[in-house]
Amino acid sequence: xxxxLKHESEHAQYEIGRTLFDEGKTKExxxxxxxxxxxxxxxxxxxxxxxxxxxxxKEKGMEHLQSAAKYKYPPAENAIRAIQHGQNAQITVGVMxxxxxxxxxxxxxxxxxxxxxxxxGLDIRAREExxxxxxxxxxxxx
Numbered sequence: 001x002x003x004x005l006k007h008e009s010e011h012a013q014y015e016i017g018r019t020l021f022d023e024g025k026t027k028e029x030x031x032x033x034x035x036x037x038x039x040x041x042x043x044x045x046x047x048x049x050x051x052x053x054x055x056x057x058k059e060k061g062m063e064h065l066q067s068a069a070k071y072k073y074p075p076a077e078n079a080i081r082a083i084q085h086g087q088n089a090q091i092t093v094g095v096m097x098x099x100x101x102x103x104x105x106x107x108x109x110x111x112x113x114x115x116x117x118x119x120x121g122l123d124i125r126a127r128e129e130x131x132x133x134x135x136x137x138x139x140x141x142x
Contacts, residue, residue, distance in 0.1 A: 010036040
């Protein structure tokens with residue numbers, strides 16, 4: 001399975017890691033989750049929460065969260081803030097994910113109904129970078 005890893009997207013790596021964890025293969029799961037986290041801030045944030053809460057490795061969890069937060073990634077920043085205030089950051093990030101996906105559904109529906117938005121002269125590369133930022137992708141890795 002590891003041989004095909006370099007051909008997989010970070011989302012596929014994340015799903016492989018989750019599946020392995022659900023099967024009780026934690027060590028193998030962490031390999032895939034760590035690989036996926038190199039290129040995706042959302043996965044890095046989820047991995048930080050995983051270490052912090054499920055693995056009880058709070059320091060390592062905070063390292064991942066801070067690594068994502070240094071890119072000004074709101075879910076990671078909010079998770080850190082929640083932890084600092086004694087709140088459960090998993091709930092905070094879960095609510096943010098809910099709003100994110102609801103926003104995507106609304107955006108897709110609006111695009112279907114009204115067409116693609118006009119970015120007022122914004123070039124395609126800038127648009128792609130803005131979309132990547134919203135989706136938590138890291139350009140070029142860590």
